[in-house]
Amino acid sequence: MSNPPIRIALVDDQKLFRGGLKMILSDRPDFRVIFEADNGKQFFERLAFEPVDLVILDVEMPVMDGIETLEKIRETHPDLRVIMLTMHDSDRLINHLMQLGANGFLLKDENPEIVRTAVERVGQEGIFFRDYVSKALLKGGRQKPSKPDGYFGPNISEREMEVLSLICQEYTSKEIAEKLYISARTVEGHRRSLQDKTGARNLVGLVLYAVKNGIV
Amino acid sequence: MSNPPIRIALVDDQKLFRGGLKMILSDRPDFRVIFEADNGKQFFERLAFEPVDLVILDVEMPVMDGIETLEKIRETHPDLRVIMLTMHDSDRLINHLMQLGANGFLLKDENPEIVRTAVERVGQEGIFFRDYVSKALLKGGRQKPSKPDGYFGPNISEREMEVLSLICQEYTSKEIAEKLYISARTVEGHRRSLQDKTGARNLVGLVLYAVKNGIV
DNA sequence: GTTTCAATAGGTAGAAATACCTATTTTGAG
DNA sequence: CTCAAAATAGGTATTTCTACCTATTGAAAC
Structure with missing residues (x-):
């Protein structure tokens, strides 16, 4: 299958990590890293002139963080695929990102092969889940505190x-x-x-x- | 016994109540109300020219309240007898007032005879206690919360x-x-x-x- | 379909709490 | 007596909380 390669943007303020990512992805002829950016603001500036199919977006960034960027992407580029990257494995965060329309979610300590798989799947199928993601979604993103049995106080939502x-x-x-x-x-x-x-x-x-x- | 009458000052911002007090005390030939004042500030202004032996001092007053006035009296006129008056029967308050050097303490709903007795005793013996005062002093002025049994946490004073x-x-x-x-x-x-x-x-x-x- | 409520979020003000200081007085232990 | 701890209290700056507003959205109820 000689499909055109997936055009990728990397957005992460940690340049070293970004470099590592680029290395991992450059291994594959069907991936092409079009550009990199330090934050969401820079990303949008370059996106205007260099279209991509998929963006790997760090959650934690100064200036314009991953969440804000994801929201804006969904407003202006509904078809752009987004894989969110983060250090922290929080059910709440995963749920929120998925609700905002992320196509995939990866932890930063994932091994390279998983990253490649994620890009491939998101590129082809539009979505990639790891087990912890589905677990998080199952739990509704969080263990919601609820009113204990025998509670007769005022109605609390x-x-x-x-x-x-x-x-x-x-x-x-x-x-x-x-x-x-x-x-x-x-x-x-x-x-x-x-x-x-x-x-x-x-x-x-x-x-x-x-x-x-x-x-x- | 034809001692000179006890010279008294009344300090209370409620003029009606002060009037009542004056009536009660005027019954007795051995009492003489020298002057009245609305607050501690006024009291000191008049005290400079019209010395008294005893002052009946309301705790609750605007401008300069009874506590502040009592403190100042003890600094400048150690021998002046002071009977404190208040609406609220609080162990904490009683203890505090006595610690500040009050000679007596009365509730505002006390009957007239007790007021006269209080003035007489404070004038003669320098002190007058009702039962609730001694109770308050016994309790140390308050029910001090203490560390519960089996408490092993950090040392809390x-x-x-x-x-x-x-x-x-x-x-x-x-x-x-x-x-x-x-x-x-x-x-x-x-x-x-x-x-x-x-x-x-x-x-x-x-x-x-x-x-x-x-x-x- | 309208009404009501929960959830969302912004503006403005002021009160309270928090985080740093320093300093004096009192009290109890050694 | 001396030393340490506790209680007292002031200064300054910042953050958080509280009390009033208003307003929109979506979902459930009627």
Whole structure:
């Protein structure tokens, strides 16, 4: 099969790692790395003149991170295939990326052969999953905290339970927002309604409520 | 016994109540109300020209409250007798006032006869106690929260326990400071050392620690 | 189909908490 | 007496939380 090679862009701020990736992919005649970029912003600048079929996108980047870039790609280039790369194996992150329309997900410590397979599959079939990805998707991306049995307090929504649970893990609103991929303002909104519902004066009251009702 | 009458000053911002007090005391020929004042500031202005033997001082006042006034009296007029008046029967408050050198303590809903007795006793013996005062002093002014049995965590001082306990009652640092009659900065200091000792990131962690260790 | 609610998120302000300092006084142990 | 710890409290700066708003979207209920 002498299909045209898959045109690839590599986006990662770690130049050494990017170099390694390029080496791995250059082995294959059916892959062609068209360009590299340090971040999402640079990527879009080059994409305008050098079209690619697939982009390998690092999640953690300064300036314009992988998530932001993925969102923008899905708005402007719905057919572009995207494989997300990250150091951290988080169910929540995997779920979020897939929801945003990623075509594949890889950990940075994966071995080279898997990377090649991923590119090949995403190029051909449009999707590539490792076992941990399907597990993450099965779990719905997270172990959602739920109301304990015999709970008779005010009606607390699932999302609020999730926020409450994270509050009790000593996270600030900003940190919770990052974990749930929502705005800190939204977290504050959930907190506000939790305080209203439970009658707590402040965070302390909320934590005590959670403890009393077996939520933590 | 034809001793000279006890010269009295009344300091209370509630003019009606002050009037009532004056009526009660005017019954007795051995009492003489020299002047009245709305607050501690006014009191000191008049005291300079009209010396008195005893002052009945309301705790709750704007401008310069009873506590502040009592402190200043003890600095500048050590022999002046002071009877403190308040609406609230708080062991903590009673203890604090006595520690600051009050000669007597009365609740505002006390009956007139008790007020007269109090003035007489303080005038003659320099002190007047009701039963609730001695009870408050016996209890050390408060029910100090203490470390529960079988506690093996880091060494938390009594004062810190007290602060921790109040934190878990949803009080802010400022409110705790008011309750304990110390500066909010001091409360913050205690909180800081509590967080250091327990490894808590924030208030939430501190509350969880308290819960885990049976302190609340 | 409209209404209601949950989730989302932004603006503005002010209060509270946190992170660094320093410093004095008191108290108990050695 | 001396030393260490605890309690006290102030300064300054930054972050977080809280309290008010408004507004849009999607899903469920009626």
